[in-house]
Every structure is written in structure tokens, then in C-alpha cells.
Amino acid sequence: DADVTQTPRNRITKTGKRIMLECSQTKGHDRMYWYRQDPGLGLRLIYYSFDVKDINKGEISDGYSVSRQAQAKFSLSLESAIPNQTALYFCATSDGTADTQYFGPGTRLTVL
Amino acid sequence: SQQGEEDPQALSIQEGENATMNCSYKTSINNLQWYRQNSGRGLVHLILIRSNEREKHSGRLRVTLDTSKKSSSLLITASRAADTASYFCATDKSEAGTALIFGKGTTLSVSS
Numbered sequence A: 001d002a003d004v005t006q007t008p009r010n011r012i013t014k015t016g017k018r019i020m021l022e023c024s025q026t027k028g029h030d031r032m033y034w035y036r037q038d039p040g041l042g043l044r045l046i047y048y049s050f051d052v053k054d055i056n057k058g059e060i061s062d063g064y065s066v067s068r069q070a071q072a073k074f075s076l077s078l079e080s081a082i083p084n085q086t087a088l089y090f091c092a093t094s095d096g097t098a099d100t101q102y103f104g105p106g107t108r109l110t111v112l
Numbered sequence B: 001s002q003q004g005e006e007d008p009q010a011l012s013i014q015e016g017e018n019a020t021m022n023c024s025y026k027t028s029i030n031n032l033q034w035y036r037q038n039s040g041r042g043l044v045h046l047i048l049i050r051s052n053e054r055e056k057h058s059g060r061l062r063v064t065l066d067t068s069k070k071s072s073s074l075l076i077t078a079s080r081a082a083d084t085a086s087y088f089c090a091t092d093k094s095e096a097g098t099a100l101i102f103g104k105g106t107t108l109s110v111s112s
Helices: none
Strands: A004-007 A010-013 A019-025 A031-038 A042-051 A054-057 A065-070 A073-078 A087-094 A101-103 A107-111 B004-007 B010-014 B019-025 B029-037 B044-050 B055-058 B061-066 B071-076 B085-093 B106-111
Touching (some): A042 A073, B010 B019, B019 B029, B019 B106, B029 B071, B044 B061
Antiparallel strands (some): A087 A107, B004 B019, B029 B085, B061 B071, B085 B106
């Protein structure tokens, strides 16, 4: 079984809808991250969490919120989706801030 | 803003040739990492080099780090078609409590 899983893998939704992307990990890591990837822009950090009680905004947090339900679970929500949030979203985990990150398979989100 | 910037943005070579990608960054770091991404998939960690190291090898990969120039290079020797992917450098700022920042990536195409 994969160490970092993301659900759903693909999602098509309409403008204004609320969407939740979920991430689960079995690596026992405290640190979890959400990124979005757009063509030509690389990965941009949305939110990150160093433990269950710690949530930090990344480079592009506007329009997103997160919830760290447990050490193993970190969810990303789009309260009111808009078309420019169409992107590939990745969850990642690490043991320490400067350590190797382990990525999930990604969620391809399309907002119409 | 991006901490790491890869160069070139795209690279096309023949099987058997060597591929060199460069990464420049802006602030002091604890370490620098290189990741690989096959099209549409999650990133996979390749190699980590610490700020007190100058060169590191892993199989056909050779990474160098020049902290005085704030730059790193990734060399893939004897490239194979299976090396076709995007390659990203990621850096962490040496200040505590920050997350990795990824560059925009180099897209490598190896033709047989």
C-alpha cells in the first residue's frame, strides 16, 4: 500500500462549489504539506503543518483552508471553487522540515 | 517568490549522453534536494546534499553544491529514455520553522 494517499484522484466541479481534498499517510511523520502545480510554475506551497496543533500558511493560501484531523490526516478545502484553482494538487509528508518529502499521487482538480 | 530556480527549463538529449541541470537559490540553506517527477505523478526524492557537502553520488546521479555561488548542479550520466521526466531542486531556508521551497523544474527529454 502507498505510504501517502490522496482522494479523490480526479475531480471536476463547478464554480462556487465547496471541495475537500483528503490526504492520509502511514509514514508516522509529523509534518504534512499541500502544494499545487500549474504548468510552467512548478510546485507552490499552499499550507503546511508541523504537528496536529500547528498550521501555517504557505505562498498561496488565499481561497484555501486546511484541517489537520490527526497526525495521519491533512485535508485541503476550497470553500468556493473558482476556475483558476484548476490544477494538480499534491500532498507530502516529511519527518523534519529539511528532510526528504514523500509525495502522494496527486489530485487533478478541474473547476468549470 | 521561488527560492530555487532551475536552468535550463527544458533539455533534449540522446540516449547515452549526459544531462546537466542547474539550480540557483537566494538565501542560506541547511540542505538542497533534487526530486524527479514523471508526467502527472507525484515527486520522488532523488538525492539530498547538505550545506557542508560539496559533492554527492547516487548511481548515475552526481550532485554538486557551491554555497558561495548559491548554486547546485545535477548530472545524470549515460542517460536512458526512462530518465525522461521533470527534475526539481528544493531548498530549505536555514531559519527554523520554514518549509521546503521548490523551483519550477527542468524538463528532460531523452530520445532513443
